[in-house]
Amino acid sequence: MTAMTSARPQGHRWVYLALTVGLILMVIPFAWMVLSSIKPDAEVRAVPPTWWPETVTLDNYRSLFDRLDFPLYFLNSTLVALAVTLGNVVFGSMLGYALAKLDFPGKRTLFALVLVTLMIPGVVTFVPLFVLTTNLGLTNTLAGIGLPFLAGPFGVFLMRQFISGLPDELIQAARVDGAGELRIFFSIILPLCGPALATLGILTFLTSWNNFLWPLVVAQTEDKYTLPVALALYSVGQNATKYGLLLAGAVVVVIPVIAVFLALQRYIMQGISMTGIK
Amino acid sequence: MRRQQAVAAWVLAVPFMALFLVFTAGPVLASLGMSFTDIRSTDMSSPFAVGFLGMENYTKLLADPLFQKVMVNTGLYVVLGVPLTMVLALAAAVGLNRVTRLQGLFRVGYYMPVVTSIVAVSVVWRFLLRDEGGLVNTALSWVGVNGPGWLDSTALALPSLVVMSAWRNLGTLMVIFLAGLQTIPMDVKEAAEVDGAGAWQRFRHITLPLLRPTLLFGAVITSIGYLQFFEEAFVMTKGGPLDATRSVTFFTYDQFSFGNYGYAAAASYLLFLAVVVLTLAQFKLFGEKE
Numbered sequence: 083m084t085a086m087t088s089a090r091p092q093g094h095r096w097v098y099l100a101l102t103v104g105l106i107l108m109v110i111p112f113a114w115m116v117l118s119s120i121k122p123d124a125e126v127r128a129v130p131p132t133w134w135p136e137t138v139t140l141d142n143y144r145s146l147f148d149r150l151d152f153p154l155y156f157l158n159s160t161l162v163a164l165a166v167t168l169g170n171v172v173f174g175s176m177l178g179y180a181l182a183k184l185d186f187p188g189k190r191t192l193f194a195l196v197l198v199t200l201m202i203p204g205v206v207t208f209v210p211l212f213v214l215t216t217n218l219g220l221t222n223t224l225a226g227i228g229l230p231f232l233a234g235p236f237g238v239f240l241m242r243q244f245i246s247g248l249p250d251e252l253i254q255a256a257r258v259d260g261a262g263e264l265r266i267f268f269s270i271i272l273p274l275c276g277p278a279l280a281t282l283g284i285l286t287f288l289t290s291w292n293n294f295l296w297p298l299v300v301a302q303t304e305d306k307y308t309l310p311v312a313l314a315l316y317s318v319g320q321n322a323t324k325y326g327l328l329l330a331g332a333v334v335v336v337i338p339v340i341a342v343f344l345a346l347q348r349y350i351m352q353g354i355s356m357t358g359i360k
Numbered sequence: 361m362r363r364q365q366a367v368a369a370w371v372l373a374v375p376f377m378a379l380f381l382v383f384t385a386g387p388v389l390a391s392l393g394m395s396f397t398d399i400r401s402t403d404m405s406s407p408f409a410v411g412f413l414g415m416e417n418y419t420k421l422l423a424d425p426l427f428q429k430v431m432v433n434t435g436l437y438v439v440l441g442v443p444l445t446m447v448l449a450l451a452a453a454v455g456l457n458r459v460t461r462l463q464g465l466f467r468v469g470y471y472m473p474v475v476t477s478i479v480a481v482s483v484v485w486r487f488l489l490r491d492e493g494g495l496v497n498t499a500l501s502w503v504g505v506n507g508p509g510w511l512d513s514t515a516l517a518l519p520s521l522v523v524m525s526a527w528r529n530l531g532t533l534m535v536i537f538l539a540g541l542q543t544i545p546m547d548v549k550e551a552a553e554v555d556g557a558g559a560w561q562r563f564r565h566i567t568l569p570l571l572r573p574t575l576l577f578g579a580v581i582t583s584i585g586y587l588q589f590f591e592e593a594f595v596m597t598k599g600g601p602l603d604a605t606r607s608v609t610f611f612t613y614d615q616f617s618f619g620n621y622g623y624a625a626a627a628s629y630l631l632f633l634a635v636v637v638l639t640l641a642q643f644k645l646f647g648e649k650e
Contacts, residue, residue: 098459098462100451100455101452101459104470105470107527108470111527114484128493129493130501169379172375173375173376176372179372180372184372185369199380201584201635201639203584203632205588205590205612205613206629206631206632207383207384207387208616209391209621209628210386210387210625213407213621214386214390230383231383233375233380233383262364263364263365267368292478294477294594295609295613299616309477310477310478313479314479314591317486317595318594325487328483331480332480332481332483332484335477335480336477339475339476339477340476342475343468343471343472344468347471350471354535354536354539
């Protein structure tokens with residue numbers, strides 16, 4: 083027993099060392115991105131590269147915000163993500179509650195359908211979706227970018243998992259008191275769903291913010307670009323060699339998300355482990 | 361009572377179902393339908409007045425050398441990416457499970473890339489992997505290794521993208537695995553320890569078997585992700601050099617851009633088929649045995 087307890091701290095030291103090396107590798111790309119975005123272009127392409135900027139400049143950001151329309155792309159990304167988040171939170175919790183606590187014909191089929199949908203690659207639907215969006219006159223609009231994602235299977239799944247864990251007695255007691263089914267949902271269940279709604283809201287916002295293929299297809303003029311679309315097209319287009327500019331663009335896409343993540347990471351971690359366990 | 365419940369359930373379900381039918385179920389079926397036709401971008405306003413081809417798009421795809429190439433590439437993304445991501449994530453989770461101090465910091469750090477845009481991190485990694493002046497090759501030069509042009513080589517470009525993807529994706533699995541590890545009761549491990557089982561033996565014969573459902577879930581979602589590989593290649597290599605990193609999704613996007621909607625739909629359905637087959641195979645091979 084004494085041998086075991088004395089071996090422990092030794093073992094832990096190696097674990098901490100390995101985890102620290104890993105952590106550095108995870109963070110270096112972001113640190114380099116931020117540091118390089120405030121270097122002049124010539125320094126970004128210097129061989130050998132510099133780590134700390136020799137000259138600090140905000141020119142790259144000035145170009146992004148003055149010469150290019152990054153404030154507009156930022157706004158587009160935000161608007162689409164907010165709408166998509168709202169849709170998923172509302173529709174996901176509604177159906178999630180029905181699947182978790184109500185008894186109705188077709189329930190099992192419906193839940194199976196939701197699970198199967200989680201598996202469908204986005205690439206399968208985008209061609210007909212584009213035909214549909216065009217015929218609805220929604221190509222090259224923000225509505226067209228967001229609409230197909232308003233009701234996703236993940237939200238239903240997550241909310242069903244969470245609401246299943248709430249005690250049935252709550253609902254039965256309310257029924258005995260004569261509350262209607264919809265009232266039970268809105269005034270008893272929903273107020274208890276705070277943490278799950280927060281998780282779903284954050285994850286949906288992030289997914290929408292980072293979404294690429296569909297916005298790439300639908301946004302046809304620059305004024306409808308979302309941030310990832312703008313960044314990707316600049317990086318393979320005529321700005322491909324403006325390294326500093328592209329890295330500053332990456333900062334604008336990534337840093338707000340990291341800030342939100344750091345502030346709210348508790349909810350995200352909960353959500354991820356919630357989907358994995360059951 | 362039951363009737364009231366059923367009515368309420370359907371009231372709650374209808375908004376979701378309406379959107380789902382229009383924007384998911386409908387397009388999934390329409391895509392299948394389109395894959396049997398010669399629909400092109402010029403048929404946009406009359407999507408029903410197109411020629412029926414039967415299986416022709418599919419036979420043409422399977423004989424198309426470029427499609428064969430992108431199928432092999434996509435297979436490589438899965439075969440290389442899934443094990444690499446899972447091993448790294450499991451190692452991180454096992455490590456995290458053994459520490460108490462700073463666990464939160466490590467968890468947040470390892471998870472951070474997951475929340476960031478693939479496009480943005482691909483832009484960053486394109487510079488990190490540059491032949492001259494890239495951070496990776498500079499670090500290699502310190503130990504006397506003359507690093508290659510990772511993204512310019514037909515042999516190295518795809519593995520390089522896989523490494524970057526594993527870096528970006530391992531956080532999700534790490535959190536899931538960590539949650540799984542924490543459900544393993546301490547006394548099982550302690551009993552084994554008392555019986556003289558070493559750390560590796562405990563991991564091999566207790567942790568891994570108990571973690572099997574979680575590992576299976578991780579393998580399935582990771583495979584589905586790598587089968588749809590696209591953005592990294594779009595930004596970092598444009599599918600090159602010589603189509604060495606072009607994936608099935610990339611091919612589908614290209615065909616769509618050329619206006620070949622029927623052909624693109626057929627390609628996307630073959631990918632869908634691959635997702636279904638791979639998922640079922642994993643459940644069959646690694647799922648709970650009765």
